[in-house]
């Protein structure tokens with residue numbers, strides 16, 4: 001077992017950390033070759049992706065004493081603290097200085113990057129150049145740092161840590177499930193897919209939140225229903241009520257347009273269209289109509305094998321799937337589709353104006369486009385939306401049974417997952433459609 005075993009996944013980053021750790025533990029091999037070993041490492045990434053976990057693993061692996069510093073006192077005192085930390089590291093050579101959340105050391109912007117805090121860090125780095133002191137820093141963003149701080153010779157290596165994807169995310173979900181009492185059916189793959197794009201900390205938190213729901217209900221074990229509720233709560237800040245606290249919406253009442261019926265068919269429309277175009281792409285669908293509230297969402301997952309252009313085009317049709325479903329079901333325009341329309345227009349603009357799927361003559365940069373070009377672009381975008389809307393209705397008509405059953409499941413359960421949808425897909429079958 002080594003110091004990096006606590007980091008689940010991220011094999012290439014771990015390998016890089018092991019190599020840096022080796023330069024700290026076995027400098028003699030590198031000295032013999034006449035190479036300069038790295039003096040510093042910057043770990044950069046959004047909150048909760050494991051930067052501090054990785055920094056601590058590297059410190060443990062190095063076997064050196066570490067002196068850490070994060071902004072916890074006001075300006076002048078903090079500058080003194082930075083100097084003190086470097087002094088302590090000097091007195092305990094070989095050692096590590098760890099500057100946690102270094103981008104919070106000072107309020108900088110692109111015009112004033114050289115604040116006293118960063119100037120101090122830089123001069124401390126230069127003072128310990130020839131010493132056996134390794135400087136590690138973690139940041140959420142590199143943009144607010146003075147460029148001179150990040151140049152080679154100071155922070156030699158910058159490692160960008162991204163949210164976990166694929167098997168890394170599955171491994172992290174499995175790791176956090178392992179420590180909890182859960183039903184055997186809980187599948188880390190499903191959790192990872194639903195939470196795709198979210199940080200390690202969010203994956204950890206969602207599994208814990210599911211446990212809190214189970215505890216509050218005095219359940220012996222965590223069930224998938226608890227996990228789904230926790231995912232919905234984390235992703236969309238939904239209310240935490242259990243299903244049995246919900247108003248019962250039977251589909252028979254959905255035959256005439258009421259607010260709950262509209263919401264259910266709207267979300268089922270998004271989901272059905274996405275599943276027909278990209279099977280397996282819907283991970284969570286939610287429709288809450290409790291207490292007079294109308295709150296719904298559909299969450300998608302982009303498989304890495306789906307061609308990007310196909311995915312982008314399918315997203316326009318999918319954005320219009322909610323309105324198309326209400327139109328199909330009740331013959332009415334859906335007043336709840338304003339946001340979807342904005343999204344569809346933005347997506348279509350991107351395809352037509354930026355990527356030029358209908359030819360280069362519609363390309364524009366938005367700054368010095370002529371009025372004529374702008375008018376032609378708007379006409380092409382509107383035509384694309386019309387076509388996609390028709391396509392969405394066609395998909396729903398061809399897959400009426402699947403769409404109806406999705407709506408029924410949503411009306412009954414309020415929250416349905418990738419597993420429920422897959423079962424419905426297999427039961428009803430899908431009539432595919434070319435784009």
Ligand SMILES: Nc1ncnc2c1ncn2[C@@H]1O[C@H](COP(=O)(O)OP(=O)(O)OP(=O)(O)O)[C@@H](O)[C@H]1O
Pocket residue numbers: 006007008009010045046047048049050051052053054101138139140172175200201202204
């Ligand atoms: N690869 C991983 N495997 C297992 N757990 C992880 C992993 N990455 C992060 N975690 C867990 O996620 C939580 C947040 O990690 P950490 O504090 O290292 O994130 P961070 O990137 O430093 O965030 P911040 O920018 O907010 O400081 C911790 O509980 C940590 O154990």
Ligand SMILES: [Mg+2]
Pocket residue numbers: 051052053100101138
């Ligand atoms: Mg951190």
